[in-house]
């Protein structure tokens with residue numbers, strides 16, 4: 110990997126991470142606006158939304174005071190470091206989510222290049238990793254896993270198999286149907302018995318999407334690793350924030366961590382699991 114390719118890939122990763130932050134912050138707001146508009150239309154009330162938000166408009170501004178962010182303060186990673194995580198106008202804190210997402214995106218870009226080389230399939234896997242990261246952060250912020258991300262991720266996974274790994278297409282289709290069907294049935298039974306929602310519908314669609322990328326063979330291991338990550342993070346949150354005890358944690362981020370690991374190092378994960386069973 111030569112220096113110029115590395116610099117281009119890091120820059121691309123940072124810029125896409127910056128765009129991802131826009132998606133993470135705005136997509137849930139856009140969905141809420143859409144749902145409100147639809148609900149008001151159904152109730153035959155007049156629309157009350159003044160300024161519809163989109164990914165492009167309005168331009169970047171401080172989440173606290175609304176002050177527009179100058180282009181040189183908006184450069185991925187650099188802008189946040191330069192302003193030490195504070196708005197140039199009101200000096201209010203700007204979330205550490207912004208640089209973290211940009212940095213993770215750059216690291217993922219480099220990892221995909223290193224693992225899969227300079228080819229189209231690497232770009233597809235990188236795009237899947239970015240979508241997974243967006244889903245995890247949106248779930249942490251809003252407890253939503255938007256269909257606008259999970260469903261395209263699922264279709265893209267099947268298309269990826271068709272284009273780059275047709276021999277695995279059947280495994281992927283089985284994984285989608287099994288991942289969705291089994292969890293849906295478990296959820297329906299849980300709901301019938303307890304009248305409570307166990308696993309969110311978004312989690313089920315996310316698992317089906319992961320199945321499209323990974324095939325059915327890896328799916329049980331992904332659920333197992335996600336459950337372990339979920340339990341550990343639950344304990345950590347209880348330890349750090351005791352007042353949140355009893356509150357349900359979103360499961361999406363755990364699924365994303367397990368699924369992302371499997372996407373980048375599925376074979377190694379299976380080998381490690383078999384070695385653990387053999388030990």
Ligand SMILES: [Zn+2]
Pocket residue numbers: 171172173174175176196197198199200201
């Ligand atoms: Zn401000």
